[in-house]
Amino acid sequence: MPELPEVEQVKKTLYPHVVGKKINTVEIRLPRLIKYPTAEIFAEKLTGRTITSIERKGKYLRLNLDENLYLLVHLRMTGALLVIKKMAAEPLYAKIKFVLTGDEDLWFTDIRTFGTLYLIDHNDKNIEGYDTLGPEPLSKELTVDYLAPICSKKSAAIKGVILDQKVIAGLGNIYADEALFAAGILPQRPANSLNKEEIARLIEAVNAVIAQGIKNHGTTFRNYQDADGNQGDNVKHLFVYGRKGEKCKVCGETLCGLKVAGRGSTYCSKCQR
DNA sequence: CTTCGTTCCTGGAAGC
């Protein structure tokens, strides 16, 4: 599932293929993926626009267009943006085709069809979920002074807090489990039970696992691929995610599985307290 | 306000 490092890798691989290209037509095969405005207006307004740059904010990609338009894309679980030669066969699970100038097209594919797309302009209403994103990992805004007061007000599990995009933008289940392991903190610990030193360790761990994920071009656990169709290498560097029942790479203990904040969570009962 | 459960969806794994 694409989280911050995966979306960052999609951005990097997409950039050289689509920036400067014009969208000639848009073919929408699953209109319900377009959350704003309607699929008809979405296609109509995109036609003839030129992609000027790409930004990532949390797990959102924003393709900036001329005429003050912005194409927002959230890949959710199995969404992908793929650049495909016009002569090649169309990709599996194709849901939206952006016909570009040049010899390549941009496709949005999605197995489980949870992905969402929006087309907004600077006068549009805010898109909830996008405008409320919290600070990013590796940013100077993510500090103990920021996170400690938030944690002290919450009795819910710390894992749920760091998965909340309004608190930190970009963590999903993989990097949340990895960060909690690296920080030596159990995912089910109430957020308000963490002291300042633990919160400092957690921020450091979040930054470290995200930086490593980016360096390794993302984690391909099931379906994730970048815009060139390549997989990420980070899965071999995971300590806990997807390793329930296997031995802890640090202490040898069998890793535990537990549902925390509604998600499958894996942790080491010896390394994490 | 917070917290928790439900919903969406499909492929692949697990179970009988």
Added chain:
DNA sequence: TGCTTCCAGGAACGAA
């Protein structure tokens, strides 16, 4: 072997 059931999860939403 072949069918059925369950599970994976990001985030919006509703209920308590």
